[in-house]
Amino acid sequence: MxxxxxxxxxxxxxxxxxxxxxxxxxxxxxxxxxxxxxxxxxxxxxxxxxxxxxxxxxxxxxxxxxxxxxxxxxxxxxxxxxxxxxxxxxxxxxxxxxxxxxxxxxxxxxxxxxxxxxxxRFQPGPEAWITEQAGVGGWFTGRAQWLGAVFTSEGNPFADSPWRREKGALWDVGPHALSVLLPVLGAPRRVTAAAYGPGDTVHLVLDHAGGASSSLTLSLTAPPAAAGAMVELRGAAGVTVLPEATEGxxxxxxxxxxxxxxxxxxxxxxxCDAAFALRVTEVLASAETLLHSGTR
Incomplete structure (x- = not known):
């Protein structure tokens, strides 16, 4: 090709x-x-x-x-x-x-x-974990923290990106967190959003169609020592955490x-085709509307 x-x-x-x-x-x-x-x-x-x-x-x-x-x-x-x-x-x-x-x-x-x-979704350990948890079911809640240091680390090549400056963590790292949660917990019926914390930090709460809830903390303004990603699921099967990626x-x-x-x-x-990415975009757009309107 x-x-x-x-x-x-x-x-x-x-x-x-x-x-x-x-x-x-x-x-x-x-x-x-x-x-x-x-x-x-x-x-x-x-x-x-x-x-x-x-x-x-x-x-x-x-x-x-x-x-x-x-x-x-x-x-x-x-x-x-x-x-x-x-x-x-x-x-x-x-x-x-x-x-x-x-x-x-x-x-x-x-x-x-x-x-x-x-x-x-294209890293073997995390993708296998997502597939496994999607088949387990019975999840009660999920929690994701996707914290970047784009705007706080010296010399970051993406810090001057105009669209990241405008859209922030919601649109930059939010898709990563949603790409993990949605295949496991299902499409959200409702979205709540709040802009609490330094810089572009935002928090989302999702009510998923399967009955579970999830919360997301997203930022590109985290201190470099605090940066990183974590996803945790809790349900009838217990507690499980997204494994770290081992490849670049x-x-x-x-x-x-x-x-x-x-x-x-x-x-x-x-x-992970365009139709799935559109569902992610719909969640982000809903959250952005709430943030801009001041609705909590």
Whole structure:
């Protein structure tokens, strides 16, 4: 499968390009970026073509991987799907429900596969744990803390990201926490949100359709020594905690690419497809509305 990369930022350079160039089932065919000089530099590092026109890249490939801000990703994903390209997208899918629905609709209409890179879902230990707990049932409550130090650690390459500055932890690390909780506890019937704590720290409480509740604490403003992720479930089977990932983002994205290849080959949607990512976006958008309105 010939695949192109849309995006040239830190995440594209550190994760996407190495994973795509090293994947035995992919031909890394080219890169497009909003800054042509950055696209040229990244292309030179991997011996591929830098495209000045995104339409020309879409015409030359079978799939695209996207490492761009959510609003840009959503618009380009629709365009790529309509060009017949399979989609390897980043989280969040889109910054609004309407844009997310547009991506899902375009992918379904074009019959292309989609995989969204919720990093935890492509790490073997955590993914096996999620699958196991989803089969157990009888959960009473869940608790997630996803604390980043993007805005407090010196020299963090993502600290100046405009969309992270605007959207904060809710939209950056919130998708990670929800990608773990929703497959186990089910879709939420109600969402409550509050902005208590330093910086962009927010708290969500979800009432899940299966009867369980969950709480999420999300931040990109945690002290570096306090940063980290934790998910705990309590129910009839006892107490269990999400295992720590033992591998980095590049092997995880390699598995996401495997998933895209399988979905494209078989026509069977992956659990982390655009439709699932849309459900995550709906939760985030509901929480954002509550936060902006001051409703508790």
């Amino acid at each position: 010939r695949i192109g990369l849309l995006g040239t930022g830190p995440w594209a350079r550190a994760v996407h390009a190495p994973a795509l160039s090293g994947h035995p089932g992919l031909e890394f065919a080219g890169v497009w970026g909003r800054r042509p000089d950055a696209a040229g530099e990244l292309a030179g590092l991997h011996g591929i073509r830098a495209y000045d026109d995104v339409g020309a890249l879409l015409a030359d490939v079978d799939a695209v991987a996207v490492a761009l801000p959510p609003a840009v990703q959503a618009d380009l994903a629709v365009r790529a799907a309509r060009a017949g390209c399979h989609l390897l997208l980043d989280k969040p899918l889109a910054p609004t429900v309407a844009q997310g629905r547009a991506v899902v609709g375009a992918a379904e209409e074009a019959g292309v596969a989609s995989v969204i890179f919720f990093t935890t 983002a590049v092997p995880a994205l390699t598995r996401a690419a495997d998933a895209l290849l399988a979905a494209a080959r078989t026509g069977t949607p992956h659990p």
